[in-house]
Amino acid sequence: MDLKFKVIKEEKNTNARLGTFETKWGTHKTPMFMPVGTQATVKTLSPEELKDAHADIILANTYHLWLRPGEDVVDYAGGLHEFMNYKTGPILTDCGGYQVFSLAKPKDISEEGVKFKSHIDGKELLLTPEKSIEIQNKLGSDIIMSFDECPPYPVTHEYMKNSVERTLRWAKRSMDANKKRDTQAQFGIVQGGEFEDLRKFSAIETSKLDFDGYSVGGVSVGEDADTKLKMIEYATKYLPKDKIRYLMGVGEPIDLIDGVIRGIDIFDCVSPTRLARHGNALTLDGRTNLRNARFIKDLTPIEEECDCYTCKNFTKSYIRHLLVSEESFGQRLISIHNIRFLTRLMEDIRTHIEKDDLLEFREEFVKRYNKKSDKN
Amino acid sequence: MDLKFKVIKEEKNTNARLGTFETKWGTHKTPMFMPVGTQATVKTLSPEELKDAHADIILANTYHLWLRPGEDVVDYAGGLHEFMNYKTGPILTDCGGYQVFSLAKPKDISEEGVKFKSHIDGKELLLTPEKSIEIQNKLGSDIIMSFDECPPYPVTHEYMKNSVERTLRWAKRSMDANKKRDTQAQFGIVQGGEFEDLRKFSAIETSKLDFDGYSVGGVSVGEDADTKLKMIEYATKYLPKDKIRYLMGVGEPIDLIDGVIRGIDIFDCVSPTRLARHGNALTLDGRTNLRNARFIKDLTPIEEECDCYTCKNFTKSYIRHLLVSEESFGQRLISIHNIRFLTRLMEDIRTHIEKDDLLEFREEFVKRYNKKSDKN
Numbered sequence: 001m002d003l004k005f006k007v008i009k010e011e012k013n014t015n016a017r018l019g020t021f022e023t024k025w026g027t028h029k030t031p032m033f034m035p036v037g038t039q040a041t042v043k044t045l046s047p048e049e050l051k052d053a054h055a056d057i058i059l060a061n062t063y064h065l066w067l068r069p070g071e072d073v074v075d076y077a078g079g080l081h082e083f084m085n086y087k088t089g090p091i092l093t094d095c096g097g098y099q100v101f102s103l104a105k106p107k108d109i110s111e112e113g114v115k116f117k118s119h120i121d122g123k124e125l126l127l128t129p130e131k132s133i134e135i136q137n138k139l140g141s142d143i144i145m146s147f148d149e150c151p152p153y154p155v156t157h158e159y160m161k162n163s164v165e166r167t168l169r170w171a172k173r174s175m176d177a178n179k180k181r182d183t184q185a186q187f188g189i190v191q192g193g194e195f196e197d198l199r200k201f202s203a204i205e206t207s208k209l210d211f212d213g214y215s216v217g218g219v220s221v222g223e224d225a226d227t228k229l230k231m232i233e234y235a236t237k238y239l240p241k242d243k244i245r246y247l248m249g250v251g252e253p254i255d256l257i258d259g260v261i262r263g264i265d266i267f268d269c270v271s272p273t274r275l276a277r278h279g280n281a282l283t284l285d286g287r288t289n290l291r292n293a294r295f296i297k298d299l300t301p302i303e304e305e306c307d308c309y310t311c312k313n314f315t316k317s318y319i320r321h322l323l324v325s326e327e328s329f330g331q332r333l334i335s336i337h338n339i340r341f342l343t344r345l346m347e348d349i350r351t352h353i354e355k356d357d358l359l360e361f362r363e364e365f366v367k368r369y370n371k372k373s374d375k376n
Numbered sequence: 377m378d379l380k381f382k383v384i385k386e387e388k389n390t391n392a393r394l395g396t397f398e399t400k401w402g403t404h405k406t407p408m409f410m411p412v413g414t415q416a417t418v419k420t421l422s423p424e425e426l427k428d429a430h431a432d433i434i435l436a437n438t439y440h441l442w443l444r445p446g447e448d449v450v451d452y453a454g455g456l457h458e459f460m461n462y463k464t465g466p467i468l469t470d471c472g473g474y475q476v477f478s479l480a481k482p483k484d485i486s487e488e489g490v491k492f493k494s495h496i497d498g499k500e501l502l503l504t505p506e507k508s509i510e511i512q513n514k515l516g517s518d519i520i521m522s523f524d525e526c527p528p529y530p531v532t533h534e535y536m537k538n539s540v541e542r543t544l545r546w547a548k549r550s551m552d553a554n555k556k557r558d559t560q561a562q563f564g565i566v567q568g569g570e571f572e573d574l575r576k577f578s579a580i581e582t583s584k585l586d587f588d589g590y591s592v593g594g595v596s597v598g599e600d601a602d603t604k605l606k607m608i609e610y611a612t613k614y615l616p617k618d619k620i621r622y623l624m625g626v627g628e629p630i631d632l633i634d635g636v637i638r639g640i641d642i643f644d645c646v647s648p649t650r651l652a653r654h655g656n657a658l659t660l661d662g663r664t665n666l667r668n669a670r671f672i673k674d675l676t677p678i679e680e681e682c683d684c685y686t687c688k689n690f691t692k693s694y695i696r697h698l699l700v701s702e703e704s705f706g707q708r709l710i711s712i713h714n715i716r717f718l719t720r721l722m723e724d725i726r727t728h729i730e731k732d733d734l735l736e737f738r739e740e741f742v743k744r745y746n747k748k749s750d751k752n
Contacts, residue, residue: 039701040694046705047689069672069697076673077693085689296445297452313423313461317453318416321445325415328704329422 001185003143003212005030005244005265012356015236015263016349021244023090023142023185030244030265031349033256033342034059034092035272039068040084042339043273044332051088052309053336054343059092059268062135062145063099063127067120071138079140090142092268095132095174095189098217098249101150109149111166129170133177141184145215146174148189153221160193164202167191175209185212187246190235193218194227199234213244216264220250229258236263253282253345253369257362260349272338276331279323282341286369290334295320308340309333377561379519379588381406381620381641388732391612391639392725397620399466399518399561406620407636407725409627409718410435410468410644415444416460418715419649420708427464428685429712430719435468435644436460438511438521439475439503443496447514455516466518468644471508471550471565474593474625477526485525487542505546509553517560521591522550524565529597536569540578543567551585561588563622566611569594570603575610589620592640596626605634612639629658629721629745633738636725648714652707655699658717662745666710671696684716685709 077083113128129147136144188211192198251269301311322330352361453459480492489504505523512520564587568574627645677687698706728737
């Protein structure tokens with residue numbers, strides 16, 4: 001499915017760009033951030049709350065939904081949108097590769113695919129490019145991902161070269177397996193670790209397959225900050241300018257700005273909801289742990305300037321009480337705020353691409369964000 | 377505070393009555409059911425969701441809020457309504473007695489009050505009638521409860537007699553301690569276990585203190601069904617007709633109907649949210665455990681005839697998936713339904729008091745409810 005991606009404007013001083021793409025749900029603005037609904041639910045939140053937090057698109061995990069409830073159950077319901085009653089925006093599904101490698105511990109990687117044990121019941125399973133696409137076809141998401149290997153970090157150049165070549169062969173098989181290209185757009189994935197030649201090879205060769213967009217994978221897997229930025233640069237440099245570029249699994253605020261500066265259009269990360277589970281709120285003054293005793297009588301919202309439901313209605317004092325009392329409404333309130341924080345950040349980023357002062361925006365943002373951040 | 381309680385109509389064939397009372401939040405119809413917000417939150421739900429589920433009043437627990445966050449924190453926020461941002465209806469606080477006796481295991485009951493250990497940190501604390509009222513004054517609820525002893529079941533007539541007499545002395549002290557009677561209505565509590573003479577004594581003597589309403593306590597503490605009904609009858613028989621009668625801690629659907637038949641106006645129970653945590657939904661066809669495998673592909677709502685957010689938007693298949701995947705959104709969806717089920721039941725009860733056919737309604741309800749109920 002052609003997403004009709006358009007670059008509306010390129011920022012003067014960086015590789016950042018403003019864009020739009022289309023799905024049956026409407027026109028979507030990039031750069032954008034996708035909250036993650038791992039198990040067909042963005043943890044603790046309703047579809048209406050996601051809309052109110054300006055989440056324009058969400059991600060769901062193929063691996064998790066394959067295991068539970070099973071793609072046939074979702075298909076029987078009429079696809080993920082119907083199953084979740086999420087009717088306000090598109091859903092992207094990942095390919096399952098990352099989870100197979102991180103959660104399930106693969107037993108055996110072969111040309112055919114990956115053998116692994118389910119993290120739920122230990123059952124031995126095989127995920128192949130064809131199977132991943134078949135599951136995603138049944139899940140009925142708007143954008144599906146090709147199946148890739150997500151190698152650990154670091155690995156040798158030789159290991160990565162073999163892996164990237166196999167991922168390319170898997171990309172071709174994934175493309176051939178997609179029976180619903182007319183209704184489900186498909187992205188290819190660029191791997192190659194920290195090796196420029198392999199990122200270049202992966203980007204150029206994957207692009208030849210003419211996907212509807214391209215992901216940069218294998219970032220934020222343990223590498224240092226400089227390496228992370230290089231990985232992104234090595235990939236985006238060789239990707240076509242007229243296709244969406246999606247940086248997978250990255251959600252730290254500063255990383256989002258840095259990704260956009262390097263030409264990324266879409267991001268996803270579990271961070272807003274995961275941070276919330278641990279009581280951490282994202283603010284312009286850095287990450288704040290609301291369990292902290294200093295908030296006991298703090299009658300101000302998480303952020304005075306935030307327009308989210310949480311900040312308009314609840315105090316830090318109350319949210320702290322909910323966290324300390326282990327009431328899940330606390331996680332819910334912080335999740336709403338954290339998602340809105342990131343969608344608001346993307347709005348700001350878009351504004352500053354428009355104004356050609358994204359680097360100045362970055363400088364100001366980083367200065368304030370890093371000043372008082374509770375790192376925990 | 378005078379609640380301006382009015383009996384609008386008495387049902388012809390039972391002791392059931394339709395009534396209204398007033399608070400600064402509006403006019404409230406009885407019989408009514410109160411969801412419980414133990415720790416200043418009705419578990420998993422927002423204030424808006426409570427309103428949508430037609431919850432007209434909620435209960436908060438003095439014991440829990442005393443321990444966490446502390447009544448001074450709530451007072452500093454401007455009271456419970458401000459603290460929770462609950463602005464759509466009244467809040468009733470209990471006296472803490474039940475929790476002290478059930479959760480904290482009292483160390484020592486004396487004329488002064490009850491010494492016990494906090495269930496959170498084991499700290500030794502003393503709760504007296506004066507302290508309970510002081511806390512409730514600071515919590516700023518619309519209706520507060522006098523401090524009572526809630527004896528275990530069964531106890532001897534002698535034990536209960538001493539306890540009831542002490543609870544009466546505590547009621548007087550509670551009344552004297554209330555510094556905010558002009559803004560906070562106060563209820564007395566009738567105890568006496570299964571002994572008619574003691575219920576009678578407690579009801580008549582407590583009534584003499586001229587509270588704004590009267591609770592029936594010590595019900596649903598382990599007694600059989602017949603004894604439960606007798607306990608209610610023994611108490612309501614001797615309570616003034618022109619004051620609200622509140623049956624504490626009872627929430628089983630059939631018990632609500634039976635309580636109303638015996639002249640009860642208000643009920644509270646944690647059951648709708650507690651059942652939800654275990655995956656149990658209340659339906660006209662009985663309690664249904666939505667984790668059951670038979671719901672895997674069930675694309676119908678919990679109840680076709682229900683008007684709640686959950687039933688209008690989500691299938692049993694999806695809710696089952698959320699429960700099995702341990703996603704708290706599932707508990708939230710069932711909590712909304714269960715509360716709406718009980719508020720809808722109270723609406724039906726009010727309709728049938730109006731029509732003087734409450735006994736026929738009870739018969740039909742029980743027949744259907746008990747037919748297919750999953751008891752688990």
